[in-house]
Amino acid sequence: MDKTRLRRLTGNGQQGTGDVSNHLVTIDDVDMRYGGPAGTLAVSGLSLHVDKGEFTAVVGPSGCGKSTLMKLVTGLHIPQQGVITVAGRQVTEPVSIVGMAFQNPTLLPWRTTLDNILLPLEIVQRHRRRLRANRAEYVERAEHLLETVGLKGFGDKYPWELSGGMQQRANLCRALIHEPDLLMLDEPFGALDAFTREELWCVIRDLHHETDVTIQLVTHDLREAVFLADRIFVMSARPGRIIETHAVPFERPRDLEVMYTPEFTDLVHELRGLIAAARTEQLEAAQ
Amino acid sequence: MSAEPTGADTASKPAEARRVEARQHGEAQRAAKRRPFPWVKAAPWLYTIALFAIWEGSVRLFTVPQYVLPAPTVILGAIIDYWPTIWTNSVQTLYTTVVGFLMAVAGGLALGLLVGWSRFIYAGLYPLMIGFNAIPKVAVVPILVIWFGIGDVPAILTAFLIAFFPIVVNVATGLATIEPEMEDVLRALGAKKLDVMLKVGIPRSMPYFFGSLKIAITLAFVGSVISETIAANAGLGHMMLAAQSQFNVPLVFAGLIMLAVEGIAMYALMAWIEKRTTGWAHRSGMAQGN
Ligand SMILES: Nc1ncnc2c1ncn2[C@@H]1O[C@H](COP(=O)(O)OP(=O)(O)OP(=O)(O)O)[C@@H](O)[C@H]1O
Ligand SMILES: [Mg+2]
Numbered sequence: 001m002d003k004t005r006l007r008r009l010t011g012n013g014q015q016g017t018g019d020v021s022n023h024l025v026t027i028d029d030v031d032m033r034y035g036g037p038a039g040t041l042a043v044s045g046l047s048l049h050v051d052k053g054e055f056t057a058v059v060g061p062s063g064c065g066k067s068t069l070m071k072l073v074t075g076l077h078i079p080q081q082g083v084i085t086v087a088g089r090q091v092t093e094p095v096s097i098v099g100m101a102f103q104n105p106t107l108l109p110w111r112t113t114l115d116n117i118l119l120p121l122e123i124v125q126r127h128r129r130r131l132r133a134n135r136a137e138y139v140e141r142a143e144h145l146l147e148t149v150g151l152k153g154f155g156d157k158y159p160w161e162l163s164g165g166m167q168q169r170a171n172l173c174r175a176l177i178h179e180p181d182l183l184m185l186d187e188p189f190g191a192l193d194a195f196t197r198e199e200l201w202c203v204i205r206d207l208h209h210e211t212d213v214t215i216q217l218v219t220h221d222l223r224e225a226v227f228l229a230d231r232i233f234v235m236s237a238r239p240g241r242i243i244e245t246h247a248v249p250f251e252r253p254r255d256l257e258v259m260y261t262p263e264f265t266d267l268v269h270e271l272r273g274l275i276a277a278a279r280t281e282q283l284e285a286a287q
Numbered sequence: 288m289s290a291e292p293t294g295a296d297t298a299s300k301p302a303e304a305r306r307v308e309a310r311q312h313g314e315a316q317r318a319a320k321r322r323p324f325p326w327v328k329a330a331p332w333l334y335t336i337a338l339f340a341i342w343e344g345s346v347r348l349f350t351v352p353q354y355v356l357p358a359p360t361v362i363l364g365a366i367i368d369y370w371p372t373i374w375t376n377s378v379q380t381l382y383t384t385v386v387g388f389l390m391a392v393a394g395g396l397a398l399g400l401l402v403g404w405s406r407f408i409y410a411g412l413y414p415l416m417i418g419f420n421a422i423p424k425v426a427v428v429p430i431l432v433i434w435f436g437i438g439d440v441p442a443i444l445t446a447f448l449i450a451f452f453p454i455v456v457n458v459a460t461g462l463a464t465i466e467p468e469m470e471d472v473l474r475a476l477g478a479k480k481l482d483v484m485l486k487v488g489i490p491r492s493m494p495y496f497f498g499s500l501k502i503a504i505t506l507a508f509v510g511s512v513i514s515e516t517i518a519a520n521a522g523l524g525h526m527m528l529a530a531q532s533q534f535n536v537p538l539v540f541a542g543l544i545m546l547a548v549e550g551i552a553m554y555a556l557m558a559w560i561e562k563r564t565t566g567w568a569h570r571s572g573m574a575q576g577n
Contacts (some may be wrong), residue, residue: 004480074471074475075475076471076474076475091479094476094477094518095475096473096475096476096477098475100471100472100475102468102471102472104466104468106466106468106469106472108486108487108491108573109467109567110491110492110565110567110568119473119486120476122477122482122487123473123477123478123482124476124477125477147416158567159571160567160568160570160571162392174472178476259331286550
């Protein structure tokens with residue numbers, strides 16, 4: 001792939017907004033409670049930071065607040081306590097430098113795949129003003145993204161004409177079209193078959209390699225986390241906080257073969273042990 | 288298996304086998320040309336004809352008196368005999384129904400969007416609407432007559448009042464069932480409530496809206512005819528009431544048939560509009576609001 005071109009397509013272009021440190025995201029001692037003062041405490045004492053260009057993964061027992069973490073970083077929820085900053089600014093409302101993709105592709109059935117991918121441009125302030133006059137340029141960008149994820153020529157198909165895996169690819173394109181600095185993925189490959197999943201891992205890996213986008217991935221699949229991430233955050237049971245941060249030592253770019261090395265398996269094993277322990281703790285606390 | 292012999296096996300096969308193959312090929316082509324009778328498409332007509340035939344047959348067989356149940360041929364005779372009257376009254380009923388229906392479409396769409404827009408409006412209006420819908424519209428007609436006198440207006444308003452509710456409910460349902468994840472994706476990009484409504488909510492509620500038109504138009508006929516039978520000097524309802532008081536039972540039935548014909552025609556029109564405007568909903572398997 002043409003590196004400089006993709007960098008222009010998806011990279012963040014201007015760096016160094018006066019922020020001395022290299023942190024794109026910092027979460028500092030955050031508490032988030034749903035449904036008023038007597039509601040569910042989803043995360044508590046949550047702290048972490050993500051560097052620019054880094055690929056991090058978040059793993060933890062089910063219901064521990066991983067999706068909540070995603071929504072906090074994107075500004076969809078504002079925490080009751082603690083501070084979250086993204087790109088040096090405290091998050092008090094949705095941050096539009098972020099692209100999001102969930103497990104459910106949520107493509108709009110009345111729009112073609114291409115129009116679905118262009119949707120964020122109709123929303124994000126700095127693009128929506130330019131969209132009408134520069135449509136051809138944006139369409140070209142979308143076509144290029146489609147090609148990157150292996151969907152070349154499917155732009156004029158409707159989402160219901162695509163398979164689940166193809167919809168998820170289109171979903172990724174939609175998350176990337178407005179050139180986000182930060183890509184938040186919440187179990188995006190959860191519903192796919194093993195082969196499609198591995199293929200999309202490689203797509204994401206290459207995308208991260210060729211651009212300077214920062215990616216944070218929530219996943220249940222520990223192999224996925226170890227294969228893709230530079231660092232892995234392990235969360236405790238609800239209320240979630242980070243109980244351990246694991247650096248992944250494997251050289252980049254990684255080949256799928258790395259998953260069959262003993263070091264890889266050991267790391268997966270270790271993570272599995274941590275999460276299992278967090279779950280037992282929770283079950284014991286419940287008794 | 289392919290009926291087309293390829294070059295290779297033409298050469299290797301005996302002449303007899305080749306002839307058989309050629310014949311089979313020809314037969315297959317003829318069979319494809321002779322299209323089977325489209326039973327499913329013809330079914331509505333066949334069933335309707337059967338219904339009238341059974342009706343006609345039983346009336347004749349059991350010599351049912353005309354003032355109890357006239358035979359279809361007798362009704363047809365009445366339609367021909369009284370055509371000018373039937374025509375003017377049919378047009379009148381169609382007119383009040385369609386005007387009431389169009390008001391219901393405008394009002395129902397507007398209120399549906401409003402109710403779907405804000406939880407506050409929804410919470411406040413929903414019980415009121417349920418209560419209002421529970422009132423039999425027959426009971427409202429006398430009040431409308433007091434306000435507006437006998438004439439078109441009560442019929443139009445009754446049609447409006449009765450057709451209004453399903454449209455509101457359907458539009459509001461379409462808006463209320465936006466996937467939260469879709470909303471999250473848009474809000475994370477800085478979308479305001481209006482953006483979410485324009486890009487997702489309103490297109491999404493359109494299949495529900497167009498689906499509700501079929502119900503609404505049928506109900507609108509009910510409304511206008513109710514009003515016409517209570518207080519009007521024109522319309523099919525009025526005509527049937529007058530015919531009944533003169534024991535002209537064939538004319539009463541002629542009115543019923545005309546109502547059925549108008550109802551089916553308008554329903555078909557709404558179904559066609561629905562299909563034209565929101566075909567994506569059928570093809571994508573999105574739930575229909577009914
Ligand atoms: N909108 C909400 N209102 C109330 N409680 C919520 C809401 N969203 C999440 N919660 C609660 O907060 C906790 C954390 O939820 P969250 O969705 O972040 O978990 P998760 O780690 O993403 O789970 P999973 O791995 O199953 O996706 C859960 O106990 C859940 O019940
Ligand atoms: Mg989740």
